[in-house]
Amino acid sequence: MLSGVRSLCKGWSVRGMSLSPRQINRWPSNESSEPPTDSPRVLITGAICFPAQYGKENVILSDIRRPPTEVYNMGPFVYADVLDYKNLRELVVNNRITWLNCLRLFVPSTIGAFGPSSPRDPAPDLCIQRPRTIYGVSKVHAELMGEYLHHKYGLDFRCLRYPGVVSAHTKPGGGTTDYAVQIFHDALSTGHHECYLRSNTRLPTMHISDCHRATIEFMQAPESQLSLRTYNIAAMSFTPEEVVEEIRKHLPHLRVTYNPDTIRQTIADSWPVRFDDSNARQDWGWKPAYGLSELVTDMLASIPEKNNNARFLPSGTPTPPGMRSDGGA
Template identity: 35%
Template sequence: MKRILVTGAGGQIGSELVPYLRSIYGESNVLATDVKAPEGDLAQGPFDLLDVRDGRRASELIGAFKADTVIHMAGILSAKGEENPNFAWDINVNGTVAMLEAAREHRCAFFFPSSIAAFGPTTPRVNTPQDTIQRPTTVYGIAKASMEMLCDYYHLKFNLDTRGLRFPGLISYVTPPGGGTTDYAVHIYYDAITKGSYTSFIAKGTYMDMMYMPDALEAIVQLMEADPSKLKHRNAFNISAMSFDPEEIAQSIRKVIPDFKLEYDVDPLRQSIAESWPDSLDCSAAREEWGFAPKYDLDRMTVHMLEKLKERLVKA
């Protein structure tokens, strides 16, 4: 990667990915795009407005910027998608198709972020294989599974350099939660500091794969810079750093905040979504094909998360 266009730059991942990429490749070599004007770090470098459904505009931006890589992060998350399925499909599918076509026109490498939501209730739940039955039951998951296959198709049919990751829940102290089912694992840290307690919308005993954002950002770059001859899968690599339920994350927080209290008020929608996803992922393909190796486990993440959040909340 030398010249990179990022869609959805103001979103959960994009808002941290853009500064990370600029620190590696240079500020002028990363074009951030979104449907809204930039804020914070995004305003410090190249930015253009882009609705990802507008393929002509996307192609114009790619050509003018002379991008060699498109990192397509724009999308509607799981719980928000269930509130408005037609809009979620439009953005998550039609937007991805438009960006794939623009990338194909300019022969750009293309990154697509899939998700554990691409799996469904009939998927093996424990140590979920890289290649297995998927059959998701949310519009978000159906779109992700569909685009995984379409990215494979663009590589096979058009020899486009498509690559992608199946992200677990991502935890960050920088970006507020954006309507995902795994967002409780972000909210809990905020409330631990500000309230000393948290009421979880996910039930006790519900395990989901998670990853700390610094590991996720590194994984994107690592995959996109990997030797293509070693990539047997290319798209939708399982990646994860940890799997826990609400009780275990609460126990980790109590090692730093001993009086922290956890209660429950389960949201049926988000609980049903969580129960359709795996408990844990087999990440061996990512390790073997491009050296995936996350640095943060639950306790290390908790210490760092609470430290950074305290700094941010004090400044606020």
């Protein structure tokens, strides 16, 4: 899941600042010291999402942890602790972050913000939540704090509740929805997957590309179009059984066994079966691009394991150089 606070600010630039370790000066020396006016300078904390349309040099990624190589190579990266106000002010000034006068704050939420007493099929934007995990409790706290700051001080707070997110470039971390990532790695590396959820456990899921696009479109939507501060977004909802059948259209020999884990199964059974994202679709035009078949095709084509074991490649995929068609070196 996406984590951390992503903040976007509007309308400030500063001349004549001296260089410091927290300043990234990427402007050519023969040009004006002002950043281009047609593209904002964006500070992203958590270093996960990258709004590519603004240009690599205009997006400053930050985190309190050492970034993975792929994140570090995306563009400028700085250390930033969102609890350190002085540090954040220095970053904004020295890196000429724009979108500041009317602060726009985005905090990602999750399917985990719902609990067993919430409506499950579908879960609406506004309902009883009462999650039973500390992860979910912390997300509900963030949602409510944002709502409070919006109503009390006019903060342009925005929040999306993401379903399970599937990406070929992020290893599964053991979360409840991560079987939907691990199964692709297993399908391409060994041809066997042991699922820790029951075969009929239905959960909302989304491709990472839709996740990124939804975030950017939501942040760009005029505030006047928003009827809510926190929205559900949805793309598809499937069971392990259904994703297995879709994968078998490409890899017919995939073998799957089921060994439900009590803790993760209990969590999954307390979460929504489907998200109602009708408000996101109506207010700011949200529409997913990936369904189950598109997700499966993309994952099988993109996961690195496809280069390690040719026996499980989808039919018609060229065998990598130096590897026999039977998987031997």
